[in-house]
Amino acid sequence: MRASLLLVVCWAAGLHAQDARHTVTLDDIDALRDVSDPQISPDGNWVAYSVSAVDTARDQDDSDIWMVSWDGARSVRLTRSPASEHTPRWSADGRYLAFLSDRDDPHESDQLWLLSRAGGEAERVTDLPGGVSDYAWAPDGKRLALIADDPDPDAQVDGDTTTKTARPIVVDRFRFKEDETGYVTDRRQHLYLFDMASHAADLVTSGDYDEMSPSWSPDGRSIAFVSRRGPEPDRTDNYDIFVVDAKPGAEPRQLTTFAGGDSDPGWGGRGPAWSPDGRTIAYVQGGPPGLIYYAVQNVAVIPAAGGTPRVLTPGLDRQVLSPAWSADGGSVLFLLEDDRVYHLARVPAGGGPVERMVEGRRTLADMSAGTGGKIAVLSSTPSEPSEIYAVDGGNLRRLTHQNDAWLARVKLSKVEEVSFRSSDGTPINGFVVKPPDYQPGRRYPTILRLHGGPVWQLFNDFSNVDWQLYAAQGYVVIGVNPRGSSGRGQDFSRAIWAAWGEKDSKDVLAGVDYLVAAGVADPDRLGIGGHSYGGILTDQVIARDRRFKAAVSDAGQGNAIGGYGTDQYALEYEIELGKPWEKRDTWLRNSYPFFHADRIVTPTMFICGQLDFNVPLVNSEQMYQALKSLG
Numbered sequence: 001m002r003a004s005l006l007l008v009v010c011w012a013a014g015l016h017a018q019d020a021r022h023t024v025t026l027d028d029i030d031a032l033r034d035v036s037d038p039q040i041s042p043d044g045n046w047v048a049y050s051v052s053a054v055d056t057a058r059d060q061d062d063s064d065i066w067m068v069s070w071d072g073a074r075s076v077r078l079t080r081s082p083a084s085e086h087t088p089r090w091s092a093d094g095r096y097l098a099f100l101s102d103r104d105d106p107h108e109s110d111q112l113w114l115l116s117r118a119g120g121e122a123e124r125v126t127d128l129p130g131g132v133s134d135y136a137w138a139p140d141g142k143r144l145a146l147i148a149d150d151p152d153p154d155a156q157v158d159g160d161t162t163t164k165t166a167r168p169i170v171v172d173r174f175r176f177k178e179d180e181t182g183y184v185t186d187r188r189q190h191l192y193l194f195d196m197a198s199h200a201a202d203l204v205t206s207g208d209y210d211e212m213s214p215s216w217s218p219d220g221r222s223i224a225f226v227s228r229r230g231p232e233p234d235r236t237d238n239y240d241i242f243v244v245d246a247k248p249g250a251e252p253r254q255l256t257t258f259a260g261g262d263s264d265p266g267w268g269g270r271g272p273a274w275s276p277d278g279r280t281i282a283y284v285q286g287g288p289p290g291l292i293y294y295a296v297q298n299v300a301v302i303p304a305a306g307g308t309p310r311v312l313t314p315g316l317d318r319q320v321l322s323p324a325w326s327a328d329g330g331s332v333l334f335l336l337e338d339d340r341v342y343h344l345a346r347v348p349a350g351g352g353p354v355e356r357m358v359e360g361r362r363t364l365a366d367m368s369a370g371t372g373g374k375i376a377v378l379s380s381t382p383s384e385p386s387e388i389y390a391v392d393g394g395n396l397r398r399l400t401h402q403n404d405a406w407l408a409r410v411k412l413s414k415v416e417e418v419s420f421r422s423s424d425g426t427p428i429n430g431f432v433v434k435p436p437d438y439q440p441g442r443r444y445p446t447i448l449r450l451h452g453g454p455v456w457q458l459f460n461d462f463s464n465v466d467w468q469l470y471a472a473q474g475y476v477v478i479g480v481n482p483r484g485s486s487g488r489g490q491d492f493s494r495a496i497w498a499a500w501g502e503k504d505s506k507d508v509l510a511g512v513d514y515l516v517a518a519g520v521a522d523p524d525r526l527g528i529g530g531h532s533y534g535g536i537l538t539d540q541v542i543a544r545d546r547r548f549k550a551a552v553s554d555a556g557q558g559n560a561i562g563g564y565g566t567d568q569y570a571l572e573y574e575i576e577l578g579k580p581w582e583k584r585d586t587w588l589r590n591s592y593p594f595f596h597a598d599r600i601v602t603p604t605m606f607i608c609g610q611l612d613f614n615v616p617l618v619n620s621e622q623m624y625q626a627l628k629s630l631g
Contacts, residue, residue: 021411023436023472028410029465030054033402038378038388040370041090045070047368047376048078048088048097049388051402058082065099065115070374070390072399078115079122085113087134091141098144100132107131112146112194125199133189136214136223138246144194145214145223145246146201150187174234177568179614191225193248202248209233211242213263213271217278217304221246224255224272224281224304226263235571237292239264241272241283243304255302256309260286260295267297269322269335276329279304280349284320285311287490292572293455294494299323299334299347312347313354317489324369325349333357333369339429339487340417340460344377344391358391361417363461380462382415382431411436413471417460418478420514422507430480430511431458433467434520438476446476446521448512448548450530450537454484454504455493475527476520482507482537498576500560500590501540508537509545523547528602531555532615535607539593539623542602554607557619558593558626566616597626 034052041048047070052063063084068075079085083103090097095117100110104124109131113122126132130149137144154167169183178184191204191211204223205211213226223246228239239261242252256262263271263283273282280301287295299320302309312332313320319337326333329349336345336356344358344367358364358377365386366378375391376399385403389396416432435444447470451458458464458479467477481487482504483495496504515521527550530538535556542551543558557563564573564580564587580587588595604627608620 021409023411024468029469030056031406032385035386035388035400035402036378037088038366038368038376039088039090040368040374040376042092042094042371044371044374047388047399050086050088068399089137091137092139093141095141126201128201134212134214136216138216139218139220142196145216146192146194147189147211147214148192149189175570177613179568182613193246204244204248204250205252212265215272215274217274218276219278226265226271237261255306258285260289262286273323273325275325282323282325282332284323290575291494292575294497296490299332301349312351316354319486322367327371327373335364335367337487340457358394358396361460363459381460382462383412385462412468420510422510428480428482428507428510430478433471433477435471435474443522444476444520445525446478446515448508448528449477449479450508450534452532452534454496454533455486457481457485457487478511478515480508480511498586501537501592504537505541505544508541525549542600542604543593543596546601548602551602551604552607553604555612555615557615558623560590561587562619562622566618568613594622594626598630600627
């Protein structure tokens with residue numbers, strides 16, 4: 001009897017705790033912590049990482065450096081300033097943990113800071129006028145390779161309080177706009193050699209090129225980096241790997257000569273990775289250059305002394321990211337994209353079958369390989385925000401718990417994977433989220449959410465927390481990965497080549513048809529929206545279909561012609577669509593929403609950023625004006 005009573009009391013207590021949770025609100029979204037950039041210490045005992053949170057009072061993100069012990073028992077916050085600290089990196093001897101921050105910099109440029117493991121406050125060690133964008137420790141712990149921008153000639157000089165008229169912005173480059181940068185001038189970012197003892201930063205490379213992703217050879221004599229060079233580098237995406245002696249003014253040696261992008265920084269992830277013996281460099285080799293971002297990349301290796309590269313993942317037909325060497329140098333680890341997931345994989349350095357080390361319906365977004373074969377990854381699922389895990393065999397052991405309290409407060413709706421067929425029979429995949437109190441047999445207002453890219457996809461991760469917000473308000477949400485998405489091979493991605501909105505519109509509409517046929521979606525209460533290419537596709541869909549009662553086009557575009565010369569994609573436009581004056585019909589075909597705006601009946605909200613140079617304001621303004629003209 002007493003045991004039964006205890007069971008009832010425990011069950012009631014559990015029910016009360018469950019009821020105490022609430023569905024997701026806007027305030028909950030602001031309260032999420034974004035974990036990123038795991039870095040295993042040289043002794044393997046700690047993992048440093050960044051945690052970013054929204055400071056609603058100042059209307060900006062605030063990032064800090066943390067570290068967690070390898071057993072997960074201890075978690076230490078290392079920085080607390082109101083400025084953002086990020087990009088933690090250990091010195092080879094483990095004595096220092098460096099990071100980048102714009103704190104105390106009058107120009108709000110990132111500088112290099114050091115934390116001594118012996119204790120004490122962080123010390124700022126660089127004062128470069130253009131700021132530091134990337135860096136890497138030398139194996140001896142006495143030097144660092146820095147990537148720093150050329151100084152801004154118009155920047156206010158410290159101590160000068162006079163008001164000066166801004167000089168005209170002068171540009172003469174083919175690519176003259178860049179997201180976040182704005183107008184691109186002749187300022188470049190170069191490789192510097194920084195000495196820890198003297199705090200002197202000496203220029204290693206110069207010229208009308210940009211250097212990125214520095215990586216030291218194990219013997220400390222050379223630095224590999226990525227650069228786009230040639231007679232007019234702005235007219236190509238042909239990034240190559242270069243190697244330079246670690247001394248000021250040394251002449252770089254070009255290592256790769258592939259016509260496409262090698263370790264293209266636009267894809268994120270890491271740059272070139274030296275093997276433990278220093279003889280080989282692993283990197284990501286781009287796909288056919290004529291396919292731009294529709295191409296599928298491969299893991300490749302090349303002798304550090306020069307020679308012929310060897311592709312380690314031929315025929316894989318999936319995107320790869322962030323190659324790193326195993327501790328024994330026998331294999332190359334990397335992140336492997338597949339349908340709605342990112343896995344951890346490895347391939348023998350001499351070639352052979354690809355082994356998936358960590359699988360499952362989850363997304364691994366970053367990885368750090370340390371001594372003794374230790375591996376830390378950044379992982380999330382639709383029900384778990386990103387946290388850092390240790391890889392134990394094929395299993396994951398959780399190290400950080402930054403969002404445990406958040407998860408204890410909220411009640412999440414289940415995110416279901418779904419598959420269906422487009423109107424021409426093509427299999428299409430996606431996700432569905434239903435309200436927490438969903439009742440089978442009842443039809444619900446439904447929102448179709450579209451991803452950006454176009455070569456991207458919706459993953460089994462926690463990035464779409466806004467879906468939980470909509471579900472909490474009684475909506476069903478469907479997210480679709482139409483043709484053009486990544487994760488299913490090169491042919492699937494390039495199926496929309498120079499024909500935006502044609503096949504992919506049919507694919508996303510098939511997702512709505514699927515839910516209507518299943519008795520879930522109310523066909524009379526449908527909404528649609530997306531960001532970037534998701535905004536572009538939203539414009540395409542509402543110009544082709546009238547079923548939606550509301551649309552949100554966020555950083556979208558309805559007139560491709562209006563994008564040429566006003567955004568950063570002139571090269572990509574010319575490769576895919578041709579020059580507007582030579583391929584006018586192709587450009588008109590891809591500008592369908594604007595030139596068929598009279599077919600749109602869906603009330604639409606356009607969201608755009610005044611300083612957005614990726615998909616600029618003008619694209620939304622044109623569509624707004626067209627629909628306003630039509631009433």
